[in-house]
Ligand SMILES: [Zn+2]
């Protein structure tokens with residue numbers, strides 16, 4: 001599986017975008033940076049958006065993507081996937097014909113450019129041969145981690161989260177877990193703020209990784225708040241015996 005990092009930061013400045021991973025050119029995990037990163041042809045190929053949670057840095061480009069592809073007469077709609085609460089929030093607060101048009105009724109209510117699919121956490125579903133299971137994590141709004149299984153490899157995308165349990169329980173039972181994409185938003189001297197806002201710091205990350213009971217999976221870090229970039233990096237470097245990589249926008253990871 002090819003994972004293209006369209007955005008991997010917890011804040012935005014030129015050249016650094018918010019969370020957005022593109023899997024095999026057609027499945028997005030979150031939508032923080034689509035239309036500023038992809039050509040129209042690449043945007044047209046996108047079939048699904050898996051939404052971890054409704055914070056704006058994770059959903060905003062669904063709006064601009066829907067607008068760009070609305071009148072291109074694609075064969076398939078863009079399917080936006082999340083929990084019932086997540087989908088309801090997107091409909092009520094973004095695609096409400098006030099903030100942005102309701103693209104689930106455009107260009108024509110019978111054949112809209114965008115459809116919603118609600119999922120139940122812990123129930124496996126399949127998208128074009130890729131198996132996906134959502135597991136709740138701990139953030140300030142309802143948030144999911146997505147476990148993605150393809151070609152006998154599994155990857156976990158953790159969403160935004162503070163210290164959490166259930167997804168690690170699942171991870172401990174997995175035999176083919178190759179990679180974990182996990183956030184580290186703030187430096188250790190802001191641990192109180194991180195705990196309060198449902199985020200991790202390098203030391204809380206280290207504690208989370210211990211819950212996995214294996215050192216094998218590669219760890220890819222994202223969602224760094226850019227103003228603390230240097231101190232987070234220094235603190236991450238102190239974590240021993242883990243294959244940890246801090247992601248950069250526009251790199252492609254092959255797993
Ligand atoms: Zn968030």
Ligand SMILES: [Zn+2]
Nearest residue numbers: 055057058160
């Ligand atoms: Zn976020």
